[in-house]
Amino acid sequence: MKALTTISNAAAYVGQRLVTRQHRKFIARHATELFRLPKGEDRFKVALYFADEMVNAYQIRQWYEPMSQLAQQVPIVVITNRPDTALALRQECPLPVHFAPTIQDLEKLVDTQDLRLVFYVNQNIRNFQMMRFNSPNHVFINHGESEKAYMWSNQLKAYDYVFSAGQAARDRLGLHLKNFNPLERTRLIGRPQIDVNYSVPYSFNSSLPTVLYAPTWEGDRPSMSYGSALTHGETLINALIEDGGFNIIFRPHPRSGMHSSQYRNAIDRIKRLLTEGDSISAGRLIFDDSAFWGWQWSQSDICITDISAVAYDFLATGKPMFVSTPVSLEATVETSPALQKIASLNTKQTENILELVRDALSNENTQLQEVVNYYFGDISAGASMSRFINESLALVSEGCETGKKLPKHSA
Incomplete structure (x- = not known):
């Protein structure tokens, strides 16, 4: 039984590698815009890094609209290192998507763009492939507010800042994290998603709750x-x-x-x-x-x-x-x-x-x-979205022309 399981796992791994190669070939031939790096004033200043598979895409989807509104002020790109995710996001994401499967691809992006700010929606260990670069402000925005233990993970210390919903989150981090000053390391933005007008895909009986x-x-x-x-x-x-x-x-x-x-x-x-x-x-x-x-x-x-x-x-x-x-x-x-x-x-x-x-x-x-x-603080119409955009732009302004990255031999 153990041998059969091992063989099955090996076959699944080989199959996945084959699919990955096929996806990469398709990108190289038919989705070349996933490698596009703009020049001049159009260079990307903000990035949202998503090094994950599409089963976790709910984490990034809720940020499409806030990021789209921020993109009206500053050029934004979504970066992913998975070919399947890159192709899927290419179909649904309203923001430019960049496929960077290797460290060298990330270095090229950082070298040619003007990244001041990079957002992260989860704690995937692959985030550190991007966080190795010193110049941008690295900001954890999470994918929601809750009382789960996930919300005070020690990994949050790795980011320059944490965008938190309100005072409750700041107090929570102060209680659970050692050697972490929440007053200095957090920015309170409310919940910008509540300021989005969503279309309802179903009809309901309006006479019933x-x-x-x-x-x-x-x-x-x-x-x-x-x-x-x-x-x-x-x-x-x-x-x-x-x-x-x-x-x-x-x-x-x-x-x-x-x-x-x-x-x-x-x-x-x-x-x-x-x-x-x-x-x-x-x-x-x-x-x-x-x-x-x-x-x-x-x-x-x-x-x-x-x-x-x-x-x-x-x-x-x-x-x-x-x-x-x-x-x-x-x-x-x-x-x-x-x-x-x-x-x-x-x-x-x-x-x-x-x-x-x-x-x-x-x-x-x-x-x-x-x-x-x-x-959440002030939840009046538009208040959360304004705080998110203002705090983001403040960090963009704080940044400088990216060019100071870790040496290529560093890991």
Whole structure:
């Protein structure tokens, strides 16, 4: 059995290498714009570095619109080192995409462009291929606000600055990171994604309230076991469908089921329930696996989610919500103002989800605004986007003509 597994893994590796070579050949022949490096005043001054596969593209997609607005002020490029990602982003990304598969390609880009600022949306170890260059300001912008342990990773010390949503994030970093001064190393920008006008791809019954259920994935280690689809999801979705008085948007995390077949099966069962129920329900029942995240906030009246960035995205709307209580005792759960003041939902409470949802829709939670201010600051229309653009331009102005990079023999 072990020998068969080894052979299978080897075959998969060879197959992947073949596909990679094919992608590179296609780029060399038909997608040469992925190597384009502008000259003069058009040279790139800002970059967004994404050294990852498309399964994690949700992390970069939410930054398309803020970066597009920043691009109206300064030339921006998205850099990737994977040929499959480069080709996929070429089709969907509104910004120029540059394919830099080797260190030499990155050095050429840095030598010829005027990079002042490089953004990173995740903590992929390959980020360090770009961070070896001294001149640009390297800034971690993350892909959402949350109370996950990921938010205070020691890796954040490697960046020149961290763009954080609000005072809560700054306090969190000060509490958990040693030898890190959050006042000097963070810039508070709110959540610029809430200032984007999203088009809604589905029609809904406007006479019924819309419930967004957006569980996170199962996690890849015990401390990150926040996902509720297996423990809460089927019970609450069943109850909402049987009641018939709601539109439902079910949006599981894109990585759901990658580490647990049980979790993946729960997602599939919920999908079947929605598909079968949609044809006979007065409400619209949606299994949402669309590429873009954002329109769901404006469409929904209430959200049920987990300890994840979704909770904090929805928090900024001021609408009612529930955050599930993880069943796993190994999940890292920090005491926080948000988790104290946002209604929680354990598995026992899930049995009464109809009563809880209707009560939340009819009664205002007066403590939410205080929490919103702490986590995001001013969320009035356009305020977050303005802070993001202003802080970015300040770092661009702070930078100098790039030309001071590490010697080519350094690693």
